[in-house]
Amino acid sequence: MRSLRKHPLRVAVTAALAGALAVTASGAPAAAGAHRHPAFTLSVHFTNDMESALLGVAGDGTDEGSITDGGANPYGSASRTKTLVDQLRKEATTGKPARGQAGRRGEITLSGGDNFLAGPEFSASLERGVPFYDAIAVDEIGYDASIIGNHEFDFGPEVFGQFVESFGGSLDFVSANLDFSGEPVLDAYVDDGTIVSSKVLRTAGQRIGVIGLTTPELPAISSPRDVAVSGDLAGIANGLTEDLQRRGIDKVILVSHLQDIDNELALVPQLSGVDAVVGAGGGEILAGPADRLIPGDTAERGFPLYADDATGRSIPVVTTTGDYKYVGRLVLNFDRRGDVIGIDERRTGPVRVSGVGPDAVAGDPRVRAEVEKPVAEHLEELAETVVAASEVPLDGVRNEVRSRETNLGDLVADSLRWAGRQRAAEYGVTPPRVAIQNGGGIRNDSVLPAGDITALNTYEIAPFSNFVSVVPEVPRATLRQLLERGVAASPNAAGAFMQVSGLEFTYDTTRTAQVVEEGTSTIVTPGERVRDVVLDDGTVVVSEGTVVEGPPVSLATNDFSARGGDGYPFGDLPFTPVGTTYQQALEGYLGEGLSGTVTAERYPVGGTGRITAVG
Template structure:
């Protein structure tokens, strides 16, 4: 597993070695991890003298790390990568509608022993089944030329994938019965509808990285990130604040696990398009979920961790450090990437990490007017002024390394060690209009917010997702000129 486990998850007292300073390892940190793995490989082979084939299962979150390990290791023949959701395809694999090809399946990499290692990966959520059939020579080394794209690769698990294999008659009746029972439960949760959207809500992890590509909840602002951050801000003020005591909502893109909507090829079309959820009918033809409906199932899927919410006060300096961390991993794809409400900021991704934010301002969520300026041309305004913040307990809770040194919150977020936050979660308490999740959690916040603001066709959520060249809350200056925000900040200061 990844050495970043302590920051991206909550493993308790599990020991982790080697230690990494962040989610994007240095060459030395990769060397240290490879040394740990190599020691285990060597011990395995020494204990089993007739063994000459080694397969490693990795969950490094970034496939570039598995590629780097393949170069450094000896006697590892195959690495099955994981956690990055990077779609690797061979030359005749078919991507599901709306999915892009992100690399070659498998990646053949020259390793430290002078042989070849095959690295394979497929997308998550059971969208594909990866298959690798490969031959070995007499010394147990893979023969890359034996790879056959007609046999191996990433197989799409949609209906067309079954038809392409002529496998309809092979469906197991016992498995189908289980699937049908699950479908009954899904219909029950799909029928518990809280809101309506007239746009596709984008929770895709990453995209092409171009200015017009909207994909990348771990690389840019998205409309789904905005919606859930807005919900948390509104919820915190209703539960804890005095109307508007909490000005800012901060969450990590890694906590958003799926989009809300569907990707289809319309009748008569040839290209996939992203649309809202389709209408769902039960066996009697009764509408269970309207077109564009956002259900309990959608909320539980996209916010699968159901993080607890906490509120507290941060100084301007502390808050800027949090925002800086949220964009520090770029150009990498990392779960720490930030999603926000109540604040707009611009940043230069080419500047050093920790010194990227150019302008930042607090914005009234109802009027869009600036409340106060946080950063002006890279300079923090009123550094000691405190502001109310709602965030996730996962990000705020302090973590310590093996020697007891403070290392920040979840995903490495630099919330102060003495951050005096108040938890909103009430375990086992489910009140209000939405009662499927505990009060004070993200799922409950989104459900209640949708009911209050977007529960009819007339009030449907309508914010179309855009690429970074048009994003407004998180303005990447590699794509966006940031001029409007810069001017608004200057006007506010000199008004």
Template sequence: MNKEYLLMQNKEPFVPNVIGLKAHITKIVFSILLLGILTPAFSQNEEVPLSKTTLQLLHAADMEGGIEALENAPRFSSVLNALKAEVENTVIIGAGDSYIPGPFFAAANNGSLREVLGRDGSGRADILMLNAMGFMAGALGNHEFDAGTGTLAGLIAADRDYVGTAFPFLSANLDFGPDSNLAPLVVDPGQEASTIPNSITKSVVITTPSGEKVGVVGMTTPLLGSLSVPGNVGIAPADPNDMSALAAIIQESVDALTATGINKIILTGHLQQISLDETIAMHLKDVDIIIAGGSNTLLADGTDRLHPGDTADRSYPILTQSATNEPIAIVGTDGNYRYVGRLVVDFDAAGVLIPESIDATVSGAFVTDEQGVADTGNAEPAARVVEITEAVRNVVIAKDGNLFGQTGVYLNGNRGSIRTEETNIGNLIAEANLAAGQQVDPNVVVSLKNGGGIRAPIGVTIGSELLPPPANALVSKAMGQISQIDIENTLRFNNGLTLLTLSAAELLKVIEHTVAASGGGSTPGRFPQIAGMAFSFDTSLPEGSRVQSLVITDAAGNLTDTIAQNGEIVGDATRTFRMVTITFLVDGGDDYPYANFLNTNRVDLTEVMTEEQSGGQATFADPGTEQDALAEYLAANFSEVPFAIADVGPESDERIQNLEFRADSLMMPMPGENVFNIELSAGLNMIGLPLMPSEPYTARSLMEKTGATTVVKYNSATGRYMGFTANSDGNGFPIEGGKGYIVNVTAPKNVSFVGSGWQNTAPATAAAPGSPPVTGKGLQRLTQQMWAFVLRAQLEGISGVELTVYNGHTRVAEAVDSNNHHAAWADMNRQTVVSAGDTLTIEVRDITGALIRTLQHEISMTDIHRAFTEIRITPADLIPKSTVLLANYPNPFNPETWLPYQLANDAEVTIRIYSSTGHLVRHLDLGFQQAGYYIGKSRAAYWDGRNDLGERLASGVYFYQLSTGGSSETIRKMVIKK
């Protein structure tokens, strides 16, 4: 506009010849302020765009070939081939669990596959399919070790008739040297992947057809020792939960690649929980993409069509930042060859990923059903994939005709359910194990199986319908009948069963362990499926104190003994109970604590159980194994009448009661106590504490009790609201009887309070003046906009400042509490106080009230969901990234004006004011100034409109110039004096 304004006057742009301008100035910025309006700045320098590189990553994890691979794998290959053909620079990488012991894995050991595979052997069909699909590298997950390191070595290495892996397996945090099976396969890291098939290494380089070099580093869960059978392989770090230590190990491999000039790095990992991938990303530098394996987390964007019944866990990709604040994209899809993950992204010339280049219509999760094949152009699948799956199909079909019982309902073995809640298939398997244990020892009363050992449902999903297993006319199998292959597919590990005797205290410790890793979206394999007992748990409580009730039940579900109440042992802690569980868990799998218990009278059923004791109907699995137990139980109980108990959600579960979703029906009040249930709706609820607990509640403990993300109270003394969030420090304010509180929960739930009636308490008061009366029932949020909200400010390395927050909805300036750094808003008429997309304006002032800086903070949908937001302010936020001379105010002015500026570094600061002819009229020596913002009148430079002689200057146009010591940068602004 400055050029246009002057051209309108038929004049050339005016540039004054400023006296004393240094010859080595590299940047000059002009702007004109006329009638109080700031015109845009323009620069003499124009940046030349840097070159960029486009890369396509096609990825998968948790392939875990099961029965569904017979259909999914060829279609996966078709979609993969179609996408691969679209982008020249394509890499294809796996993120672990390339196979899993089970019917597909075992079918390769059938002699009929020798001609197809070269040599028969369990797992070889899985490996040769990956070869045919064109995988270039793959991380080692936990299931690669399930059959032992000898089997893994045999699958990687080539022999006369079997080609082995055409790609290297990767893991930077495992030491294979001590393991005699795998040590010979280890090669030096950093080599070209295509030159080292049949190998294991820490990292590789993949060179694309255009010559781009991409580094790939592998990572395996440090929990490997408790999840599988890694032999003598060394596992690092020693503390499997120390992500910073794991990151340091990974960084060594990354640094080795970048030292060779490679600037695009992919980390392919298998950490089991995508939250861990997000955590480790923050500790790494120079990593651009992380492939998240092991969690089966389905990342997808709004343009992705999903399998019927599937919903995206998160958006694709998850964008986060490295330790050096560079972008990292985290990608992942569901397993079992159900999706091809695709990321097409640009990198700048320095190898930095460009998030803005990711097009949601191009990148995402590509479903591998028939429609998915058609949508991607009906590309031909790899011929070898088709050949192998057909050969395996012939072996599998024979097993589908070996029938044991029937079901009239879908048996829910889906990962997201079996590892988080009670399911009908979990109950069925636990009951089958209990029956098997009682055949050997009638004193067995409880059964426990880990959900991670249940690998698939028994049934199919068609559209939105969950149906029993389908008919198979080839083997005269009717719909609903359960076959050998169904049993093998869901219980792929076929663990042995073991009897133990535990005390009441020990059984409580075991149940505490089963839920210690639950909550927060995690799907831990240790989560239990049980029979002969029931318990309630609360994931908002600390690990080790989550189980609230634990009872023993009879076959009809009636309570026969109470082991724990309110998290405490009831009765004699040394009384004992005989149980049946999984041998894998007894031996320390999933970190179960059985090895710490003495005098358990261990009996392994595989050692003592006879065919006659097992029932004798199923002979495909050995007596004393879980496959045999389920087959025999089905044959004995459901041959004539189908199993008919449909699965229900956690709000209706009876054996495993998650208190996030339902009230505890197992809890019995102590003498003189009462139980009061509060029903909370998803969103904001207004509640009062119904009973006086034995120990007073604080905001923290009330939050933990209710599973809330936010608690808000009205402070009648100050007339303001106070807030406390799930991320706040300390315990917060005390919770008092007869007062109202606002809590936010993310899902509907029932909460049980135990205690006695309040004594000497005034009648209940509302949460704030004019609010509806407080009740025991939650009030559902009416809209997605929030009528109560909390801001939490995190001040790191900063003191002596005051914060004020301006909320556009309330149009009220709210001072942030100087003690706990919270600000809270609420409207008891349920009018919106904040909504997604709103911007909060935060003013940072010093103790004198002088403005230091104004910050903007946008409210996200995540913030709305949890009813609070957080802003982190560090010293760096109060130090500008560049030195800038800002527009003076007022402008035009008479007689005085203020000249704001910001400094990126400490400096001696001088401001010089020139007339339009370039003559120096005023010199303002501001002295030494620390880096920061000098904006408010108490901090900005002041000019009274006079020259150095004290004479008042005439009206006109003046320039002012900021100089910072020896800096080569000089910035000038134009002002107008009336």
């Protein structure tokens, strides 16, 4: 369900992108004045999209030797990142300058945002409260500033406010195109200078301006509620650059969380005065032939990429993939006027975070003790925490939930409708009357036996960072075509097959199946399989294949589906994420909505007849 993670901006970038892509070779273009000796060398170290991968990742299983620090996963982790960043800082600023670098050298360390992500690891922070484990890790690594990404808002403004609170003012959060005045918890951090539009950092006697931008698609992919978002990225960035230059700051780094590095490349031709761009949110792997990667990772393009700005200057554009797997390093050489005259190509690139191999680093003991150990123990506790008991086996077998109604499918769909109704007033949306859950999002691929259901079971069933979302006004004809998408592949199994709540419907596999344009949710051939749709209150929506005229229907689903995942034809219908993951909805519904008991009467084996195939 995270396959729709990239969201190219819906702004006028097509022409700019075409020009930018013409200059994205990994080798640096000849820079004007490159023959001059540098007066200052700046090492920009950065990570992005760490997304609560505090305990590291496994790679593809390639064994490069024993793990240096006893961690279960050989790559990544917050503790190893801390060690590696400390080493890179020391290398960048002490000892004899490397050939081609200036005698005066400085360093800054930046986070590109998405510092945490919904999942079992972050649930440890939610249970602990302030300070969050993810914040402790970020604080120990010692970033100079963090840009604000989209996942910061996944649980709503209050949880992001708690994350900010965790630092006690030691870290500034940067975004120039967000207006927090509608959210008092966050606006207070604007007032005290913790959330800023730009930040001036000082290193080796030099001042470095840092400008932050957040994706304009934030309202559609997260839960910012009343945080307003501006799409005038170039205008805002250029205005701040001019202000920095008036203050005598001639070195400017833009860090933009735009969800796809091509969006950064498309933005650069509209900019003036920015010396380098650090992108985030897309997860691309940029690397050169000599860069060591984690086994299983493959470089998509070189590091850095380049695009010409509005004045014709060639601007380096960089990013890394997330999960604490790499520390990005961009080494810039400036002349006395503050112009970039080149990069140190030998020391520019991704540096992998590894506990094995010739580049192995041991995890920082304090981060291991204060962050990784308690988070690992929390995961163990999830496996032992009973949230409900079921009187019947619950069918989540892959091909079952992707081809027919099952009682676990009914349970998950009901949990979306329940959570949508619970949070509707807070987010100002119409309480949903129905809900749909794509079968591909139910992932345990097993029959849970009658008996205890643990918290870890709920993550196994609903593992993705997808949020319950309410589509307040779904026209009846659209609801019919949504159901058509669910049964388009029938009788074959498909991830788009939907489990439903709040309605019953019948479909005929002998009739015309819906067809959508490949890779989109645009309907090419409307479906004619859905014959009857009746809401739980008796309202008839479709009768004998004909849509019955009437008011639209409020619907709950997950944000993956609401954005058109699995080809669901929502079109441009607005939707609102309500600050709850579908895993949290499931766990909450089991414990609170069902008072801890899944009864055989309510969820019989085979379901309750919500979905009936005929023909």
